[in-house]
Amino acid sequence: MRNSTAAPDRVRGRHRTAVRRGAWWQALLLALVTGFAMTGCAASADETKDEIVVAIVSNPQMQDAMELQDEFAKAHPDVNVKFVSLPENEARAKITASVATGGGEFDVVMISNYETPIWAENGWIENLQPYIDKTEGYDDQDFIGSIRNALSYEDDMYSVPFYGESSFLVYNEEMFEKAGVTMPENPTWPEINELAAKLDDPDNGVSGICLRGLAGWGEVMAPLSTVMNTYGGGWFDEDWNPTLTSPETKQAVNEYVNLVREHGQPGAATSGYGDCITRYSQGNAAMWYDATAMVSSIEDPASSTVAGKNGYAPAPVMDTEDAGWLYSWSLAIPSTSDHKDAAWDFVSWMTNKEYIKLVGERFGWERVPPGSRYSTYEVPEYREISQAYAQPTLDAMDGASQESSMTHPVPYEGLQFVAIPEFQDLGTRVGQQISAAVAGQITVDEALEQSQAYAEQVARTYQREEGQ
Amino acid sequence: MSTTVQTQTPSAETSEPPVRRKRKGGGAGSAALTLFTWLLALGFFMPVLWMVLTSFKQEADAASNPPKFFFTPTLDQYKAVFEAGAGGYLWNSVIATVVSTILVILLAIPAAYAVSIRPVEKTKDVLFFFISTKMLPVVAVIMPIYVVAGKLKVLDNIWTLVFLYTAMNLPLAVWMMRSFFQEVPREVLEAAQMDGASLMTTMRVVLIPMVAPGIASTALICVIFAWNEFFFALNLTAADAATVPIMLVSTMTSEGLYLARLSAASVLASLPVVLAGWIAQKQLVRGLSMGAIK
Numbered sequence: 001m002r003n004s005t006a007a008p009d010r011v012r013g014r015h016r017t018a019v020r021r022g023a024w025w026q027a028l029l030l031a032l033v034t035g036f037a038m039t040g041c042a043a044s045a046d047e048t049k050d051e052i053v054v055a056i057v058s059n060p061q062m063q064d065a066m067e068l069q070d071e072f073a074k075a076h077p078d079v080n081v082k083f084v085s086l087p088e089n090e091a092r093a094k095i096t097a098s099v100a101t102g103g104g105e106f107d108v109v110m111i112s113n114y115e116t117p118i119w120a121e122n123g124w125i126e127n128l129q130p131y132i133d134k135t136e137g138y139d140d141q142d143f144i145g146s147i148r149n150a151l152s153y154e155d156d157m158y159s160v161p162f163y164g165e166s167s168f169l170v171y172n173e174e175m176f177e178k179a180g181v182t183m184p185e186n187p188t189w190p191e192i193n194e195l196a197a198k199l200d201d202p203d204n205g206v207s208g209i210c211l212r213g214l215a216g217w218g219e220v221m222a223p224l225s226t227v228m229n230t231y232g233g234g235w236f237d238e239d240w241n242p243t244l245t246s247p248e249t250k251q252a253v254n255e256y257v258n259l260v261r262e263h264g265q266p267g268a269a270t271s272g273y274g275d276c277i278t279r280y281s282q283g284n285a286a287m288w289y290d291a292t293a294m295v296s297s298i299e300d301p302a303s304s305t306v307a308g309k310n311g312y313a314p315a316p317v318m319d320t321e322d323a324g325w326l327y328s329w330s331l332a333i334p335s336t337s338d339h340k341d342a343a344w345d346f347v348s349w350m351t352n353k354e355y356i357k358l359v360g361e362r363f364g365w366e367r368v369p370p371g372s373r374y375s376t377y378e379v380p381e382y383r384e385i386s387q388a389y390a391q392p393t394l395d396a397m398d399g400a401s402q403e404s405s406m407t408h409p410v411p412y413e414g415l416q417f418v419a420i421p422e423f424q425d426l427g428t429r430v431g432q433q434i435s436a437a438v439a440g441q442i443t444v445d446e447a448l449e450q451s452q453a454y455a456e457q458v459a460r461t462y463q464r465e466e467g468q
Numbered sequence: 469m470s471t472t473v474q475t476q477t478p479s480a481e482t483s484e485p486p487v488r489r490k491r492k493g494g495g496a497g498s499a500a501l502t503l504f505t506w507l508l509a510l511g512f513f514m515p516v517l518w519m520v521l522t523s524f525k526q527e528a529d530a531a532s533n534p535p536k537f538f539f540t541p542t543l544d545q546y547k548a549v550f551e552a553g554a555g556g557y558l559w560n561s562v563i564a565t566v567v568s569t570i571l572v573i574l575l576a577i578p579a580a581y582a583v584s585i586r587p588v589e590k591t592k593d594v595l596f597f598f599i600s601t602k603m604l605p606v607v608a609v610i611m612p613i614y615v616v617a618g619k620l621k622v623l624d625n626i627w628t629l630v631f632l633y634t635a636m637n638l639p640l641a642v643w644m645m646r647s648f649f650q651e652v653p654r655e656v657l658e659a660a661q662m663d664g665a666s667l668m669t670t671m672r673v674v675l676i677p678m679v680a681p682g683i684a685s686t687a688l689i690c691v692i693f694a695w696n697e698f699f700f701a702l703n704l705t706a707a708d709a710a711t712v713p714i715m716l717v718s719t720m721t722s723e724g725l726y727l728a729r730l731s732a733a734s735v736l737a738s739l740p741v742v743l744a745g746w747i748a749q750k751q752l753v754r755g756l757s758m759g760a761i762k
């Protein structure tokens with residue numbers, strides 16, 4: 001009897017629990033669905049406005065552009081801009097993945113003169129020439145010639161420069177005076193070697209020179225490739241034969257590696273552009289050969305103890321007239337973008353003459369993005385603050401051509417890189433070998449033998465193409 | 469320090485003189501050990517302390533060589549981090565972490581039950597299958613996941629991360645919970661059944677309270693993994709769904725100084741995890757002291 005009454009109770013209890021459980025699951029499901037729906041609504045709430053997503057490299061000048069968004073919003077109230085800002089390596093990987101697979105997250109991407117011609121050929125980015133031509137006062141002839149060429153494919157621009165750079169040598173005038181030495185007007189690498197030996201003072205924490213040693217095609221391989229070029233060496237000869245073990249390349253790499261090992265900064269094998277900024281701007285290096293864009297860091301009194309104490313010399317040479325590199329961060333519109341007109345509104349705003357003025361007036365003239373337009377160098381305020389480095393920068397950029405920086409013709413575009421898709425990987429692997437030589441783990445000859453083997457794999461593809 | 473003394477006291481009751489001698493004799497040694505422990509602890513804590521200190525510096529002070537211990541503190545870096553939109557990143561991380569952890573726990577409890585207390589057929593194979601999903605490195609599958617997400621139009625959507633983090637943490641959670649469930653005495657569960665409790669009631673009223681500390685520690689692990697996850701977030705988000713690790717990396721730059729701002733962002737990023745750990749720790753200690761599982 002007792003059992004029979006207890007059983008229905010138990011069943012009811014179980015039933016109640018199940019109902020309660022069910023309600024609970026339903027509530028959770030409802031919450032999730034609402035969540036999904038809400039994110040969907042948020043995305044489509046502002047339908048009257050064009051929303052564009054801009055992927056940029058988080059360098060100081062780009063961060064300034066993000067801060068000036070209110071100005072763009074004033075001029076284009078119908079365009080809403082969202083930024084994705086990442087360091088160079090992450091940005092490059094993400095942008096490449098997105099553009100190459102048609103991921104379509106971005107309406108504007110920041111790329112360089114390495115990607116532009118390759119991506120234009122693949123049809124991944126829009127031809128900007130029609131947009132440029134119909135935008136009044138944009139003046140693309142004002143872009144620095146070498147940069148404009150580097151960002152063009154079949155005479156049309158596929159990306160427009162936000163800033164451009166070449167390479168030159170900065171030196172600390174106080175240290176030179178104290179040591180009683182002077183910088184030649186057009187220094188050669190052996191002369192730099194001698195100077196570095198005299199200025200090297202490890203006891204006081206000062207190295208003769210700072211040179212990149214960090215593995216990576218955008219790190220050690222950038223300055224080193226320009227040294228290889230001026231010594232008559234390089235990556236490939238005219239028939240795509242790798243020349244990484246040629247006597248000229250060997251001499252150049254030996255010179256570079258020995259210089260940085262004997263008179264360079266401590267721990268050079270893990271030291272790149274960022275580390276050299278810190279060392280040089282804190283007075284821990286007497287010379288530094290690197291990007292002209294360095295001036296915005298080392299001439300900024302807020303973060304540099306050597307601001308105003310620097311002299312600038314052209315990139316050291318050997319057998320050529322010039323030896324600098326050419327690089328540009330530029331803006332392009334992926335072909336997958338659904339808001340191309342709004343994207344161009346933004347791109348043209350960030351790369352026109354007015355923008356330079358806006359930055360100068362709002363943040364100070366030392367912070368304008370340099371090396372994109374000739375007109376920047378005609379602004380009196382900019383001329384005044386950039387006396388020491390404006391002309392060296394312009395000269396370096398104008399001189400940055402294969403004709404004046406290499407001893408022989410090559411079958412590829414680029415000075416400090418080879419503009420082929422395989423180069424990111426090849427450059428990084430060769431960079432690892434060089435970095436190991438800088439660390440003293442292997443000899444320069446060993447590093448170059450291995451590098452030559454890597455380059456031969458890549459070369460085969462192109463030799464086959466030429467042969468057809 | 470205090471714990472070492474306490475652990476010695478029980479044995480002191482049984483044979484007092486020898487232990488005392490031992491303690492006396494070990495005086496210098498234990499002082500050295502204490503000092504060594506302190507040094508070691510400080511050594512491990514130093515980077516964290518340095519991060520907190522650096523977050524209150526100006527960039528130039530942060531980059532100075534030799535390092536500066538004395539400086540004028542400033543909140544500029546925190547201000548800059550918030551002005552760069554830290555709120556959005558934090559909110560995304562909270563959603564991705566909390567929702568994925570709740571889902572993981574909800575799914576892992578029945579799964580762990582099925583592989584420990586009432587083993588299903590071929591339990592070992594099932595368990596191995598769970599863990600085998602963790603054997604392939606994420607980088608090997610990122611491209612297919614990216615392309616599929618692109619085709620489904622769910623790139624840069626926080627619910628994509630919730631889904632992936634749930635999948636990422638589930639195998640681990642099942643394994644962890646299984647070991648906690650196995651320690652539950654079967655007699656207790658049988659007693660509950662004898663009293664007429666249904667499966668759901670047994671789980672809710674008997675089992676879950678007994679393994680609460682286990683659930684807490686599993687949840688903590690899931691929270692930490694989801695909060696710190698970088699690779700999926702980097703590749704699958706852009707402007708709308710970016711999480712805190714992406715905020716950290718976006719303060720870095722290859723040109724110019726960023727150490728102070730990165731430190732400020734790092735302090736903000738680690739606070740919630742420290743907090744979650746602290747809360748879960750209390751839960752763990754309480755659970756252990758209840759003495760349900762020994």
